[in-house]
Amino acid sequence: MENTKIRVALAGNPNVGKTTLFNAITGSRQHVGNWPGVTVEKKTGIRSYRGYDIEVTDLPGTYSLTAYSLDEIVARDYIIEEKPDIVIQIIDASNLERNLYLTTQLMELETEMIIALNMCDLALERGDKLYIDRMQEILAAPIVQTVASRDIGINELLDRVIEQKYNDKYHGREIGYGDIIESKVLEIEKILLTDPELSKRYPLRWMSIKLLEGDRNVRTKVGKSHVSAAINELLASIDQEEYEADIADKRYVAINAIFPQMCTRCNVRMTKSDMIDRVLTNKYLGIPIFLALMWGAFELTFAFATPFTDMIERIFLWLAVNVTSRLEPEWLASLIGDGIIGGVGAVLTFVPNIFILFFLLSLLEGSGYLARAAFIMDRLMYKIGMHGKSFIPLLMGFGCNVPAIMATRSIEDEKDRLITILVVPFVSCGARLPIYILLAGAFFGRQAGTVVFFMYVLGIVVAVISAKLLRSTIVKGKPAPFIMEMPPYRVPTLRTSIVHMWDNGAMYIKKAGTLILIGVVIIWLLASFPWGIEYGSEESYVGMMGHFFAPLLEPLGFDWKMTVALVFGLVAKEIVVASMGVLYGAGDSPEALTASLLADPAVTALSALSLMVFSLLYMPCVATLGVIKKETGSWKWTAFALAYGIAVAWIMAFFVYQGGKLLGY
Amino acid sequence: MSEITLDTLKPGDLARITKMRVKGPARRKLFDMGMVAGSEIELVRTAPLGDPIEFQIKGYHLSIRKEEASQIFVQKIE
Numbered sequence: 001m002e003n004t005k006i007r008v009a010l011a012g013n014p015n016v017g018k019t020t021l022f023n024a025i026t027g028s029r030q031h032v033g034n035w036p037g038v039t040v041e042k043k044t045g046i047r048s049y050r051g052y053d054i055e056v057t058d059l060p061g062t063y064s065l066t067a068y069s070l071d072e073i074v075a076r077d078y079i080i081e082e083k084p085d086i087v088i089q090i091i092d093a094s095n096l097e098r099n100l101y102l103t104t105q106l107m108e109l110e111t112e113m114i115i116a117l118n119m120c121d122l123a124l125e126r127g128d129k130l131y132i133d134r135m136q137e138i139l140a141a142p143i144v145q146t147v148a149s150r151d152i153g154i155n156e157l158l159d160r161v162i163e164q165k166y167n168d169k170y171h172g173r174e175i176g177y178g179d180i181i182e183s184k185v186l187e188i189e190k191i192l193l194t195d196p197e198l199s200k201r202y203p204l205r206w207m208s209i210k211l212l213e214g215d216r217n218v219r220t221k222v223g224k225s226h227v228s229a230a231i232n233e234l235l236a237s238i239d240q241e242e243y244e245a246d247i248a249d250k251r252y253v254a255i256n257a258i259f260p261q262m263c264t265r266c267n268v269r270m271t272k273s274d275m276i277d278r279v280l281t282n283k284y285l286g287i288p289i290f291l292a293l294m295w296g297a298f299e300l301t302f303a304f305a306t307p308f309t310d311m312i313e314r315i316f317l318w319l320a321v322n323v324t325s326r327l328e329p330e331w332l333a334s335l336i337g338d339g340i341i342g343g344v345g346a347v348l349t350f351v352p353n354i355f356i357l358f359f360l361l362s363l364l365e366g367s368g369y370l371a372r373a374a375f376i377m378d379r380l381m382y383k384i385g386m387h388g389k390s391f392i393p394l395l396m397g398f399g400c401n402v403p404a405i406m407a408t409r410s411i412e413d414e415k416d417r418l419i420t421i422l423v424v425p426f427v428s429c430g431a432r433l434p435i436y437i438l439l440a441g442a443f444f445g446r447q448a449g450t451v452v453f454f455m456y457v458l459g460i461v462v463a464v465i466s467a468k469l470l471r472s473t474i475v476k477g478k479p480a481p482f483i484m485e486m487p488p489y490r491v492p493t494l495r496t497s498i499v500h501m502w503d504n505g506a507m508y509i510k511k512a513g514t515l516i517l518i519g520v521v522i523i524w525l526l527a528s529f530p531w532g533i534e535y536g537s538e539e540s541y542v543g544m545m546g547h548f549f550a551p552l553l554e555p556l557g558f559d560w561k562m563t564v565a566l567v568f569g570l571v572a573k574e575i576v577v578a579s580m581g582v583l584y585g586a587g588d589s590p591e592a593l594t595a596s597l598l599a600d601p602a603v604t605a606l607s608a609l610s611l612m613v614f615s616l617l618y619m620p621c622v623a624t625l626g627v628i629k630k631e632t633g634s635w636k637w638t639a640f641a642l643a644y645g646i647a648v649a650w651i652m653a654f655f656v657y658q659g660g661k662l663l664g665y
Numbered sequence: 666m667s668e669i670t671l672d673t674l675k676p677g678d679l680a681r682i683t684k685m686r687v688k689g690p691a692r693r694k695l696f697d698m699g700m701v702a703g704s705e706i707e708l709v710r711t712a713p714l715g716d717p718i719e720f721q722i723k724g725y726h727l728s729i730r731k732e733e734a735s736q737i738f739v740q741k742i743e
C-alpha cells in the first residue's frame with residue numbers, strides 16, 4: 001500500500017532552530033549555525049512515520065511575510081505559492097514576543113498550522129514560566145515543546161502533524177486591526193472578490209492587508225488582474241506610510257495583549273551572553289580580540305596539522321619507493337608513482353589542515369561570534385563601501401568560496417550583495433592552502449608561517465580594495481542600513497562541528513579521488529608523450545604547452561612547469577599542487593616534493609612567493625564561477641570576475657617578482 | 666518629558682519609542698523587528714568603532730547604525 005503523503009513546511013524567524021529540527025526529523029545533515037541567515041535555499045527531506053510519508057521542507061528564516069532579501073523571498077514564495085498541507089512555525093521560546101509577529105501573519109494565510117516551541121531548554125533554564133495550554137487556546141493551534149538540538153519533542157510533533165491532517169478546518173485566530181484599517185480591508189476585499197481567479201488562489205483578507213502595507217509582491221500579483229486599476233486608485237487615496245506603521249503597530253499591540261497570558265517572567269536578560277559580550281565587543285578589546293582569534297585559528301590550522309601531514313607525507317613516500325619500484329611495466333610504475341601518488345598524494349597530504357580549518361570555522365559559526373564580527377566590523381566595512389553583513393560571507397570564504405557566495409543571499413541590498421559576490425573569490429579558501437604550505441614550507445623555512453599569514457592578509461586586502469574600487473566606479477551608491485539581530489552566545493554542539501568538519505573534509509578527499517585524479521592522469525599523459533621522450537621533459541606535450549603560455553607569465557618568474565600547473569589549476573586550485581607533484585616529483589630517485597622543488601634551479605624563493613600570490617588571486621575556480629553566474633544571473637559579471645581576477649593577479653605577482661629582483665633577492 | 670533620538674541614549678538607558686521616522690525599505694524592516702511606537706528599548710552597547718549600536722527590544726538584541734537611530738524618537742524612562 002502506498003503511504004499517504006503529507007507536505008509540511010518549516011517556517012519561522014531566522015536562527016530559531018528550523019534546520020536543527022529539519023535534521024532531527026529527516027536525519028539530514030544540513031548546515032546549522034548560530035547566526036541569522038544560515039539557510040538560504042529551501043531543502044526537502046522525507047520521513048516515514050506511522051505509515052505516512054511526511055515531506056518536510058526547511059526554509060530560510062524570515063521575520064515577516066513581506067520579504068526583503070532573496071532568502072526571505074524563497075521562504076515566503078514557498079509558503080504562499082506552493083501551499084504546503086501544514087506549516088510548522090518554529091518559535092524560539094526564549095524570544096517569544098518578536099516570534100509571534102510572524103505568527104500573526106501566518107494565521108492570515110489560513111493554512112493549517114502547528115507551533116513548535118523550540119529552545120524550551122533555554123527558556124526554562126532562565127526561569128521563564130510558559131503556559132502552554134493557554135497559548136494553545138489563544139492561538140488556536142496545536143503547540144509542541146521541542147529542544148531540536150537534543151531531539152526532544154520530535155515524535156510528538158510528528159503525531160500532531162498526522163492528527164492535523166485529518167482535522168476539520170481548524171484555523172488560527174486572526175487579529176483585528178481597528179476600525180480604520182478594517183474598513184479599508186473590507187473595501188479592498190470587495191474589489192478583489194470580483195476576480196475569481198485571485199480569490200481562489202489567495203486569502204482575500206491577507207491580500208488586502210498586504211496591499212495596505214504596501215507589499216510590492218502582492219501588488220504585482222494583483223497587477224495582472226483586471227481589478228488592478230480599482231485597487232491602485234484606492235491605494236493612491238490613502239497615506240500608505242501611516243497604514244504601514246499602523247498595521248505593524250496593531251500587530252504588536254495584539255501580541256502585547258496576549259503575551260502576558262502565555263509567559264510570565266519572560267524577557268529576562270541573557271546574562272551570560274551579556275557578560276561574554278562585555279569582553280568580546282569591548283570598546284578597547286573588541287578589535288584586538290578579533291585579530292587574536294583570527295591569528296589563533298590560523299596558527300591552529302597549521303600547528304595542529306603538522307604531525308599528521310608529516311605522517312601522511314611519509315606514507316606516500318614509502319608507497320612511492322616500495323610499491324612503484326616493484327611495478328612492471330615501467331609506464332605503469334610512472335603513472336602510479338609520478339602521476340597518482342605524486343599528484344593526488346600531494347593534495348591528500350593536506351587533509352588534516354582542511355579538517356581543522358572546517359572544524360574551527362564551525363566553532364566560529366556555532367558560537368554566535370560571526371554576528372559580533374559583523375557588528376564590530378560594520379564601521380570599517382561601511383568606510384570601504386561594504387555592508388557589515390558582508391563580513392560573514394568573507395569569513396566563510398576561508399573554508400570554501402562557493403557556500404560563501406551563496407550566503408550573500410541574506411544581504412538585502414542588491415548592490416551590497418553584488419560587491420560581496422565579486423570580492424569573495426579573493427578570500428583564500430581551503431583549496432589554496434596546500435599551495436602555500438608546500439611552497440612556503442620549502443623556501444621560507446622558519447618564516448613559513450609568516451609568509452602564509454601574509455597570503456591570507458593579502459587576500460583580504462585585495463578584496464577590500466576591490467570593493468572600494470567597485471563602489472567608486474561601476475557599482476556606485478552607499479551601503480544599505482545595517483539591521484541585524486544579535487543571537488545569544490551558545491556552546492557549539494560537538495555533533496554539528498564534527499559533521500561540518502567531516503562533510504567538508506570528505507568532500508575534499510572525494511575531489512582528490514575524482515576531479516584531481518582525472519586532472520593528474522591527463523597531465524601525466526601529456527607529460528609522457530609523444531613517444532620516446534623523457535618523462536616530464538620540455539619535449540613532452542605539457543612542455544610544449546608550458547612554453548606556449550610561458551611568455552605571458554615569464555615576467556612573474558614562472559618556468560614552464562609552474563605555468564602548466566597554473567593552467568590546469570583553472571579547474572580547481574588543488575590541481576596546482578597536484579600538477580607540481582606530477583611534474584617536479586619526476587626523476588629516478590623518488591624524493592619528497594619539497595626536496596625536488598629546492599633542487600630545481602628554476603624555482604627560487606622569490607618565484608615561489610610570486611607563484612603563491614598569483615595562485616591566491618588569479619581566478620575563481622570553475623565551481624565558484626558557476627555560483628557567481630547563478631547568483632548574479634549575469635554572464636557579464638561572471639566574465640568580469642574572471643578577467644578582473646587574472647588582471648589583479650598578474651599585476652600583483654609582477655610587483656612581487658620584479659620588485660623582489662630589484663631589491664636583490 | 667522631552668523627545669530625544671535613540672542615538673543620544675547612554676548604555677543602560679531605558680526609553681520608549683514615540684516616532685519612527687526612518688524612510689525607505691529599512692522602515693518596514695524596523696517595524697517588523699519591533700521598532701514600533703510604544704516599545705521599550707534599552708541601549709546595550711556601542712560597537713568598538715562607535716557604530717553600530719546594540720539595543721535590547723522585545724526581549725532580544727538588535728543592532729542598527731547611528732544614522733537610523735537618529736531618526737527614531739524616544740522618551741526616556743527614568
Ligand SMILES: Nc1nc2c(ncn2[C@@H]2O[C@H](COP(=O)(O)OP(=O)(O)OP(=O)(O)O)[C@@H](O)[C@H]2O)c(=O)[nH]1
Pocket residue numbers: 013014015016017018019020021031032033034035036037038039040059060061062118119120121122146147148149150366490493
Ligand atoms: N539550546 C538550544 N539550542 C538550539 C535548539 N535548536 C537549535 N539550537 C541552536 O540554535 C542555532 C540555530 O539553529 P539553526 O537550526 O541553524 O537555525 P535556523 O532557524 O535554521 O536558522 P536560519 O537558517 O539562519 O534561519 C544553532 O546554534 C543550534 O545549535 C534548542 O532546542 N535548544
Ligand SMILES: [Mg+2]
Pocket residue numbers: 018019020031032038039059060061
Ligand atoms: Mg536554517
